[in-house]
Amino acid sequence: MKNPIKLAVFDMAGTTIKDQSNVAEAFVKAFSRHGYPEVSVQEANEKMGYPKPLAIREMLKTHTPEGELVAEELVEAIHDSFVDEMIWFYRESPDIAPMEDALEVFEALQQMGIKVGLDTGFSRPIADVILDRIGWKNHPLIDITVCSDEVSKGRPHPDMILKMMAALGIGSPREVIKIGDTEVDINEGLNSGCLMSIAVTTGAYTEAELAPHKPSHIVHRLLDILPLVAQEIGEPVRE
Incomplete structure (x- = not known):
C-alpha cells in the first residue's frame, strides 16, 4: 500500500x-558596496537556493587571493547589505x-x-x-x-x-x-x-x-x- x-x-x-533575477541583483549590489564590483549576476544565480551567508562565503572564495581566508566579519557585512537590499525590494518594488x-x-x-x-x-x-x-x-x-x-x-x-x-x-x-x-x-x-x-x-x-x-x-x-x-x-x- x-x-x-x-x-x-x-x-x-x-x-x-x-x-526576475531580483535576488541575484541584490547580491551584486551588496558585494559592490563592500568592494567587490566584479561579482556578476551570473555568479549570483549559480548560488540561488543556498542559505545566503553560505552563498556569500562561497562567492567570496572565488574573489579572494589563494591562501587568504575569508573573514566572517566581511560575510556578515555583505549579508547585512543583502538583507537591506531584499527588504527594500520586497517592500517597495511593484514587481513582487x-x-x-x-x-x-x-x-x-x-x-x-x-x-x-x-x-x-x-x-x-x-x-x-x-x-x-x-x-x-x-x-x-x-x-x-x-x-x-x-x-x-x-x-x-x-x-x-x-x-x-x-x-x-x-x-x-x-x-x-x-x-x-x-x-x-x-x-x-x-x-x-x-x-x-x-x-x-x-x-x-x-x-x-x-x-x-x-x-x-x-x-x-x-x-x-x-x-x-x-x-x-x-x-x-x-x-
Whole structure:
C-alpha cells in the first residue's frame, strides 16, 4: 500500500514568488558596496537556493587571493547589505507578485488532504516581508513556513523539511514531496528522502540545466504537479 502524501514543501523565490533575477541583483549590489564590483549576476544565480551567508562565503572564495581566508566579519557585512537590499525590494518594488497558479495549487493540494509548507534560503526577516507584502502571512492555504536561519543547516541539507515534519507530526519523508526551481531544492528533496523531488522551470534554471541533478520530475508550471500527485495517491485532479 502506498504511503499517502501528507506534505508538499515549496521553495519561495523563483518557485511560488516571481523572481526576475531580483535576488541575484541584490547580491551584486551588496558585494559592490563592500568592494567587490566584479561579482556578476551570473555568479549570483549559480548560488540561488543556498542559505545566503553560505552563498556569500562561497562567492567570496572565488574573489579572494589563494591562501587568504575569508573573514566572517566581511560575510556578515555583505549579508547585512543583502538583507537591506531584499527588504527594500520586497517592500517597495511593484514587481513582487506570487506565481499566478500558486494559490490554486495550494488549495487543490489541501483538498486532497495534503498540507502546504514553504521553505527558503532567505532569513526570517526577509521571508516575513515577502509574506506580508503578498498577503500570505498566516494564510489559510499555507500550513507552515521555515527559513534557513531557523535550522542548523540550510539547503541542500534536509533540516528545514525535517523541522516541518516534526512540527506537523509526519513520520516518514516518503509522505513528503518537495518542489523548487534550483539544484539545491532538488538535492534538499533527495537528501531528505522525499517521495518526489520536483524541479520547476519558473526560476533561474532551464530544464536542460536542472535535469543533470536528477529530480524525480521536471515541470514547467506549478499546476503541472497536480496530476503527478493525483496519480500517486490514486484520485482524480479536482477541477
